[in-house]
Amino acid sequence: MIPLGSEGPDGAVSYEHCFVGSFLTSSGINFPSMKVTLANVWHPIGGISIFDLNEGRYLFRLYHKVDVDRIEAGGSWTFKSHLLVMHRLRGREDPMVSLVTIDF
Template sequence: MEGLAIEEDEDTGIQIEQNLLEQGISIDNCFVGQFLTSAVIHFQSMKTTLSNVWRPLGGVSISDIGENRYLFRFYHKIDVDRVEENGPWNFNSHLLILYRLKEGDVPLSVPLNLVPFWVLVNDVPPGCMSKGVARQLENFVGQFLIYDSEKVTLGYKGIMRIRIAVDVRRPLKL
């Protein structure tokens, strides 16, 4: 250690080209997920089953990242959107909690407690079929996400279709 010296040219940092940085793994099309169970999940069976159910156009790779969490990497945005919109998903009757990763997220520390569900609200009085009324239901059933205004025929029957996020840590309200 006595003969160790830092020369001036060694003191400068290295420059990495932007296109080399972009070749790293992107999390744009990734989910991190966990099954709501204490049972052991057979990884290969889960991987095969979900790949067959989702049938992604661009493919999917599923990795076990530890702590009962899995990384789902899709290779096409259409597949990511379809999986997100058509959930929730399950494997062997175990609910899969998915979180769509954003830039800066750490897969092992993102919260996995909200699951989106479509809910039908029956006996809605005429004139109350609106996004505003749907939002007021938020405190009762869960966090409001979407009001499905495209299902107009349901409104004639007094049925409102909304998408909510349910916190799996809390008991369901009936």
């Protein structure tokens, strides 16, 4: 079992400071390469953990609100020219939320 979210005071899992995302591509993504590349590009001051949720979906867990705000405001993100569709999770929101829109 991998703790994808953080446990709140009531024992429930919270996804505060998390994004869920998927790349617009019909081919697979090299997960280790993507993790290293995005960590280097985003360079979060509080660190980052990236989990493969399967079916082309990834959970990005950051450890500082400043990093979350900066990445969210930073615009459209890509990896090897594949657009990353991201959604910022709030509280206990399900990470399997529908990813159908992106703000430019």
